Amino acid sequence: MTAHLTAAEQRTRPAGVAVSDLTVAFPAGGRELPAVSHVSLDLTPGKITGLVGESGSGKSTLALALMNAVPKPGLVTSGSVHIDGIGNVLSLTGSGLRRVRGPGIGYVFQASQNSLNPLKTVGKQLLDLGRSHGEKNLRGLLRRARELIEDMGLDAVRVLSSYQHELSGGMRQRVGIVFALLLNAQVLVLDEPTTALDMLSQASVLEIIKRVHRDLGLTTLVISHDLGVVGELADRTVVMYAGRVVEEGETQGILRDPRHPYTRGLLAAMPRITGDLELARALPGRPPDLLTIPRAGCVFRERCPLAMPVCADSEPPDTLSGGRRFACFAAAGSAGATSAGHAETEAAS
Amino acid sequence: MTAIIPLLPEEAGAATAPVRRRRRGRWRLLLRTPGRVFGFAVIALFTLMAIIGPYLYPRNLPIDPSAIYAGPSLAHPLGTDFEGTDVLALIVTGARYVLLSAVIAAAVTIAIGTAAGLASGYYRGLADSSIMRVTDFVLTIPGFPLLIVLSTVWDFGSPYSMGLVLGIVGWGGLARAVRSQTLSLRERSFLEAARGLGLPGRHIIWREILPNVAPYIAMNLLLSITGAIYAEVGLFFLGVVPFNTSNWGVMLNIAVFSAGAVTSPQALTYLLSPLICILLLTLAIVLLLNAVDEWFNPRLREI
Amino acid sequence: MIVATGITRTFAGRGGRRSTPVHALRQVDLTIPDGGAVSFIGESGCGKTTLGRILCGLEGFDGGELTIDGQPVSRLRERQRAPLFRRIQMIHQDPYSALNPTRTIANILGDPLALRARQLGKPDDWIAGRRAELLGLVGLDPGYVLPRYPHMLSGGMRQRVVIARALTVDPEVLVADEAVSMIDVSLRLGILRLLRDLRSELGISLLFITHDVATARYVGQDGELYVIYRGAVVEHGSTDTVIQRPVHPYSQCLLSAIPVLRGIEEPGPDRLIPLAPLEERVEPPGCLFRPRCPFARDDCAGRQPPLGRLGGTEQEHACRYPQNREVVAVPAANA
Structure with missing residues (x-):
């Protein structure tokens, strides 16, 4: 519908992206292993959303699903990706998809430093x-x-x-960013834009992302393994672990008061430039891959300092509290918030 | 050095498959796809033929003047040749020469090519440039014409001499390939680490580099076997080598030039039998080629 | 102890006759004390990796002298150098290419240990025990890792x-070149802590090469920091001094580039705007940093200022107009 608008008009109205109940699975040995599992997520129009996760968290798969470009043999088994002015990307094929990739979503690939001919x-x-x-x-x-x-x-x-x-x-x-923006994309997705760059280049690339985001009125998703990059850049932060969104909210709030033990662990495991180094704590265990993601219960429980018996039985539901969403039994108990019923305004627009 | 530092163990052994038994896993690779089963079976059959074939028949195969160029029958499943000898017997007894010389040729190629390639890639400098000059010289030798010339002065009745000559003129390409692989491996940090730990050069060459170029070498081994088969059969077919031996190439030569098998249907099985054997053998080798990578690469082997 | 004086390394430039030589290292002086921690920081291409490789004997140098435990390297024969450099082990950046993919961990550790056993005159059964001991030291379960291939x-x-393998030869110095940059974030701190503990428990000195100042601070807070720009040391002092009170504008730019965790940190009051990319081809007269320096003055083009304590600073620096700037993030007031 909005295809009739000119590029300039589109730019004045940033597009929102709504991912709901998205599951992307990879078949292996007769089973379907979900790399992304029932993820719901809104990219607020005109804001920078940061997506944090380690290797195997499904963050890149999720980002590729935004373009309906999940690599084979991966398969979207449930959910939808709705982009304002385009509709459900996952129902598009062929030339319809071609019109989305580039003019709709600009994508800066991981290691795009090496993706030039x-x-x-x-x-x-x-x-x-x-x-x-x-x-x-x-x-x-x-x-x-x-x-x-x-x-x-x-x-x-x-x-x-x-x-x-x-x-x-x-x-x-x-x-790489120029390529992504050349066709007047309204949504910009950057997968690990600063990996393999040194600190100085990283700082200037982050500055550039901030600038083009503001100047062109984009809706931006920045994917990174580095909480620092997201903390510097993003308005909202989404933390992914083992294919699930474990915490989501305003960046400053998340950094100041992380609720999910994984977010806390990540933050505590960052060596910092000021303060007492002895406060830094390593996270035990290692991030799971597709084969080792626990099949029942909370996916983080094996590395979790707060794990309780209930964590082994059922997957924690999303808890909404003060504009924050997190999936943890222990944190939900201490926050005093109730799950489900507490339907606060998650994202205003 | 007694202090054991309390550390966060990073994952002990949760949710991990036991390490697979290596040997059995490797042999199973050969039988993983129908193509490999076929390739493996054909090669096994011809190898058996080459080993025991000559013992199954008398030294001089019986001739039967009453059945020259006979068609297939119960007594002669593949028909007979110009003097009434059973073609099946010819095929079976001829396999030894073909296979033995091909294997020898390949072994010589691999031995010289690998050693030269590894040495010049690892030691570089003077060793490299001198070995590579020799390699370039070998590469410029036109192998087939040389064989034709050689055959005028040398009796190729023995598969050993044939294999040796084919091997000696054929290792140049492999040496160059192994050298370039070695050079690129040399830049990998595990070799730098091995040198830094003071591990001796021969350890580094045999234990660190060789396993990494092994798939390459094995691939070349199989390809040079097919190459050698073509070359020697070709020599006999052209008739430049004296026919004092039963050989598939000799059969082809007689079938085409004497029996007129191309024009007369009579000798068709006489012509086709060696031809199909050669094709089967090369096909089998090519089918086995794709198992080579998995054989040597633990990452592929595991799946 | 390793002492380097005036180390210089120049590569022939690429691109034919007109190309200018590339100065990878220019007159670098440094000392790695026994049991000490030294960090090199700088952007990619600044020569910090080359310097690390020279110290490990993986690369040569054109000028200056490297003295290891009192022995000047350039006067030794190849045969005498090898055991000297064996005391300095490199931990490579990429643990994926640092282990031979065709060999099991048992072999990877067993080979150097077998060599070591011969050198020390130990019996063969010492190898297995030592191997298990080293794996325990680096926090791995021998039963789990030994039969496995690296890709598992x-x-x-x-x-x-990789660290356990370096320890097989009882090194005195570990050189870690971006040793955690390719490792998952939640696991990085564990490796950094291991390096720190090896230093405090075994007395191994550590040379930590990185572009990430925060990790350098973590492993060597009580050590020395060298800031390297285009092959030259531009600032050198104790780690916390350089981080908290940097005086060279390049150090200040590097420190400003550390992401600020907004919400719990606030940008330092003097945080500098990120720089334009480095133009390696241009060799400016005078101070090498002048073209990118936000505080450059006209006379900076005159002469490359030597490393010194001009202005009575605590640390050595190579700036004509040293000035303290607070560029590092500070904890937020409301956190």
Whole structure:
């Protein structure tokens, strides 16, 4: 419906994304192993949402599902991904999907520093992207690319005529963002945008993400294993563990008062630049992979300092309390909040 | 060094499958897909043929002038040749020469190629450049024409000499490939660590590098066996090597040039029998090739 | 003890005749005391990894001298160097490529131990006992890991195996180059703590190479920090001094780049805006950092300032106009 709006109009109205009850499973040995299990999640329009999780938490699978691009043999077994102005992405196929990827959602892949074609200049690849989406106005496309590149503090002429190896890691990451935004995406998804970058490049890429997010009026999802990156960048934070959302809420609130023991553990395991180092605590155990995710009960209980008998029997339901959502029996008990019934306004819009 | 530091053990043994028995797992790989079963069976059959075949028949195969180029019958399942000898007997007794020389050729190729490649990739410098000059020289030898020339002065009646010559002219490519693999492995940090720990060079070459290039070598072993089969059968077929031995190549030569098998249906089984054997054998080897990677790579083996 | 004086390393530039040589290290002086902790921090390409590799004997140097336990390396023969460098073991960044994928953990640890047993004149049954002891030391269960191949272990377990392997030769120094950057966040602290404990319990000195200042602080709070920029040390002092009171603008930029955990931390009052990417091809006259320096003045182009304590600072630095700036995040008032 909104396809008739011009790009400029779209930009004034950021699109929201609503994921509900999403399950993505990978078949193995006759079973279906869920990498993402019954995840419901809203990306608030115009805000930066941070998605934190370790390897195997399903965060990248979830992000790919936003584009209906779950790699085979993965299969979406339940749920929907609704994007304003597009509808349920998971029901799209073929050319419908093509119109979503790029013009709808801009995606910056993990290790996108290495995802450029080494044999073509950046400019040629940008033109290829435009042509493959049937863009007629290639001159306009290049102009937009130039603007975006200059926005990121790079020399556009030089970048467009460069090959991959002539750019540093931080520069390539910026080029990856240019690719994602070239077709006027309203939703920007960045998968581990700063992994493999050093601190300085990371800081400048984070600054750039903040800037393009604000200037272009995007709805942004930043996926990272690093609570620091999300803490620096995101308005809202979602913590994933073993395919589940274990905690969600405003970033500052989560950092100040994490409710779920996993979030607490992650925060405590960060070496900090100030304060007493002896307060840092390692999390015991290791993150589970698809095969070792506990099949019944809470997925975190084996590493949890607060585990109770009930944790082994049933999966903790979502508890809503003060704009926060978390899935933990122990935390729910101490918060005094009730599950289900306490239907607070989770996300205002 | 007695202090045992209390540490957070990172996961002890929860939810993990027992480590698989290695040997049995490996042999089972050969039988995992129907293609491999077929390949394995065909190779086993021909190997058996080569080993016991010559003992099944008298030294000089009986001739039967009354049944020249006879069609398949109960007495001669694959028909007979120009002097009435049973084609099946020819095939069975001929297998030894073909297989033995091919295996020898492959063994020589692998031995020289691997040693040269590993040494020049690992030691680099002077060793590398001198070995590679020799390799380049070997690579420039046109193998087949050389064999034709050699056959004028050398009797290839023995499979050993045939295999040796095929091997000696054929190791250049493997040496280059192993060298480049070794060079790229050299940059991996586990080799750097091995050097840093003071492990001796021969340990590093045999224990650290060789297992990592082994799939490559095994692949080449199988491919050079097929290559050698083609080369020697080709030599006999062209008739440049004296026929003083029963051999599939000799059969092909006679079938085509003397019996006119291409035009007359009479000698069809005489022509097809060795041809199909060669095809079966190479097909079997190719089918087994895809098991090689899993054989050597513990990561693939496990699944 | 390792003492390096004036270490210089220059690579021939790529790209034909017109290319300029790349100065990976420029006159680096440093000391790693016995049982001490030294950290190198700097952005990627600053030469910190090259320096670490030189100290491990994995790479040579063009100028200066490296003295290990009183023996100047450049005057020794190859044969004499090897046992010297064996005392300095490298923990590589990537635990996935640091272990041979075709060998079990039992072999990976057994081989160097067999060598060690011969050197020490120990019987063969010493090997298995020592192997179990080392695995216990790094927090692994021998029964679980020994029969396994590296790919069956998690990144954290692999890195522990790498550390155990380094310990087989009883090293005096461990050089950890970005040793936790490829490991899951919840497991990183465990590895860092292991390195810290090895230092305090076994007296092994630690050289920690990273771009992440917070991890450097964790393993070597009581040690020394070297800030390296384009192959030269630009600031050097005790870890907490450099972190809390940095005077070189480059150190300040690095420290400003640490993400702020908003809600429990607030950005330091003088936090600097992130820099433009490094232009390695340009070799400016004078101070190398001048083109990216937010506080550069005209006369900074004159001469590269030497490392010293200009302005009476606690730490050594290489800035003509040293000034203290509070760039590191501070705990939030309401937290």
